Amino acid sequence: MNEKLHVPGFLAGGVSCGVKKNGAKDLALISCPSGATAAGVFTTNQVKAPPVLLARERARRAVARAIVANSGCANAFTGEKGMADARSVTQRVAEVLGVAEREVLPASTGVIGGPLAVADIGRAIPGLVAGLSPGGWQDAAEAIMTTDTHPKLASRWGRLPEGHIRIVGIAKGAGMIEPHMATLLVFLATNARVEAPLLREMLREACNASFNRITIDGCMSTNDSAIVLASGTACRGAIRKGSPSAARFSAMLLEVCRELAERVVADGEGATKTVKIRVGGGRSEKEACVAAYAVANSMLVKTAIGAADPNWGRIVQALGASRAKLNPERLLLRIGEASIVRRGCYAGEAEEEKARKVMRRPAYEIRIDLGMGRGESEVLTCDLTEEYVRINASYRS
Amino acid sequence: MNEKLHVPGFLAGGVSCGVKKNGAKDLALISCPSGATAAGVFTTNQVKAPPVLLARERARRAVARAIVANSGCANAFTGEKGMADARSVTQRVAEVLGVAEREVLPASTGVIGGPLAVADIGRAIPGLVAGLSPGGWQDAAEAIMTTDTHPKLASRWGRLPEGHIRIVGIAKGAGMIEPHMATLLVFLATNARVEAPLLREMLREACNASFNRITIDGCMSTNDSAIVLASGTACRGAIRKGSPSAARFSAMLLEVCRELAERVVADGEGATKTVKIRVGGGRSEKEACVAAYAVANSMLVKTAIGAADPNWGRIVQALGASRAKLNPERLLLRIGEASIVRRGCYAGEAEEEKARKVMRRPAYEIRIDLGMGRGESEVLTCDLTEEYVRINASYRS
DSSP states (O other): OOTTSOOTTOEEEEEOOSSSTTOOOOEEEEEEEEEEEEEEEEOOOSSOOHHHHHHHHHHTSSOEEEEEEEEEEOOOSOHHHHHHHHHHHHHHHHHHHTSOGGGEEEEEEEESSSOOOHHHHHHHHHHHHHTOBTTTHHHHHHHTOSSOSSOEEEEEEEEETTEEEEEEEEEEOSSSBOOSSSOSEEEEEEOOOBOHHHHHHHHHHHHHTTGGGBOSSSOBOSOOEEEEEEOOTTBSSOBOTTSHHHHHHHHHHHHHHHHHHHHHHHTSTTOOOEEEEEEEEESSHHHHHHHHHHHHTOHHHHHHHHTTOOOHHHHHHHHHHSSSOOOTTTOEEEETTEEEEETTEEOOHHHHHHHHHHTTSSEEEEEEEOSSOSEEEEEEEEOOOHHHHHHHHHSOO | OOTTSOOTTOEEEEEOOSSSTTOOOOEEEEEEEEEEEEEEEEOOOSSOOHHHHHHHHHHTSSOEEEEEEEEEEOOOSOHHHHHHHHHHHHHHHHHHHTSOGGGEEEEEEEESSSOOOHHHHHHHHHHHHHTOBTTTHHHHHHHTOSSOSSOEEEEEEEEETTEEEEEEEEEEOSSSBOOSSSOSEEEEEEOOOBOHHHHHHHHHHHHHTTGGGBOSSSOBOSOOEEEEEEOOTTBSSOBOTTSHHHHHHHHHHHHHHHHHHHHHHHTSTTOOOEEEEEEEEESSHHHHHHHHHHHHTOHHHHHHHHTTOOOHHHHHHHHHHSSSOOOTTTOEEEETTEEEEETTEEOOHHHHHHHHHHTTSSEEEEEEEOSSOSEEEEEEEEOOOHHHHHHHHHSOO
8 A cells, every 4th residue: 555645534435336347446435434524616617517516516515425436427417316326325325334325425526417327326326435444445436437538636735733734636637627616526535624614725725726727628627526535533623714724634635636637638539638828928927827727728830839839929828819908029939948939029040949859758838928018827728739629529429 | 923823013932941840831922013902801819919019000001012920830929039030031031022021011929938039030131021922822821830731822813894803812720720800820812903991891791700700629710810902903902892893802802701601610620510600580680699509619519510420418518508598498409410409309219310311411510490580690610520629739830
């Protein structure tokens, strides 16, 4: 067992139950027998999947004891039957774990529109529960994968006055990724004791600075959910709002979220490169963010990134077409250490050649100054490759 | 000579001048020796190419006598030198044609950022002028192509009290296509006599209902320009605002623009299918349009279209993530004649199978009802294929 991937008081596991036709793991369970404070942020898509609605409602309650998540089927746009199915899965988990149904939070990810294979899931739950272990996070992370090529885990440890705090997180990503005030699927567990309102605030802040600043294809899922469970078991006291411990715990939570978010982008469908788009000089932070997303989601920019082609005209085009105001005469554009555009002027082929070298790296930054003000923001994106099209042309078939 | 591609009073032509490295035609000229009323609509990208700024200024004047357009280089984001280059090209054309420089409107399309090969263009102008002919529209249409696989021409004839009216139009498209209040490159010529304000109004309306309702990759170019020249030569009088002739002429102009717009989408980079996204039931026309663009620009929807996969969950996802309000319980979704979602409920596999057959056609409609009101709109889109990525990964290299 990897000691880093272990939070006292939590058990995790993942098995194959048959929702995915290829026999891969597709059912994950995280259990906190002593009960945990829960906080969640969920998709802002107007079409919210039944498991999202149920998890959101239950995350507001005082105590949660489990998260059950399946991949292979999103149970989205499935109406009343979808809600009954989500309830039925959590009810079965509750029975086997011996907890209350309302203490079990559901999540689903996969194809939108098809019905959940409730019977298959139900049959797998006893075995899943029997196999739960403190070191089962790897299996759980595998079981929530869809087109991800590898599981995503991250953890942090810290020694606070309130105790030795640990945070473990798992996430899945790969496609339909442009979270807004929510994310893909992310489950976080900590042994810290944090009251629900503070935990919610911290989770929201961490998501805003991590999962809400990434994009793979500009598509926001119907099932995005990020949930943190805080057991409080290892603590000598609660972490109080405004305390130095709250600041440290927030920073740890953000680090785990950022690490997971970066892994999600690096493993984007067909992606071979991870590029941070940093925009400064906006009239406001919001406009800088709009400009960053305009570049990060441009199919032409993303294709150029994939080809390691410093086709900076496409970046200028994307900026100019965005709702963010820019001053063409003061525009700055850097690709890694290459200054392609300085004060609105193209810097010449030598810089472009330098940029071409930067673009062959697996990860780098594109820095932009809009020349309007002091607003700053950044977004993490990946390249668009033929492989993305291949994956999504065959994903359901 | 194709008689349909001929407007009395206009000459056209296209040659290879060396801007494109492969020897393809890259310089087009349209000439109206007797002078024409001009109207234009241009890109709303904040970064406007020098030829766009110059053409916009000159289109406001009373008389235009020529349009000169090169492909292979957009002369965009080239600052003062770019403006001097655009002027120099129009000056040379004016000299050889024997007209005033301000009567020549420039346009450029191609890669953003590089300098215009003014000397090459200048050397080619005398030969281009010498070869102008009434039937030269095909050559002109070829000379404005970038990644287009074929030239795009359309024409209409009509017998009006004011004379036998003809309209010929040429366009180029292929990539960086999501026009807003403007288009790719479109040049239209007519022998009708129409005062400039009315001509502008008619062009704007025609563009709004044609070029401004298409998308290939959601990217708005820095060089979009649509220009119409009306010579008035074949007319027994001017077409007056509000007259039946104005309505008929407007309809003809719209038909030419729609036909060109449809050809542009059908020839989108890597595209194999043309799909009209028709949205009804919006709270307003604007929201219906927002919803239509959300579906039309979704990379996941476009990939599913390419694979002929009725993955309707992706359409629901795109609608739900858009700013257009929808009622999930009243949502309708049809792919061709297949009713996939009725009043918010999935209609089953038989309808999905029907949709799969529709999606194998080269062109079809996706109809959506948001269930909120009476707002309607439509957008024409194409599929996303591996070929799009291949083209744009190698376009500059």
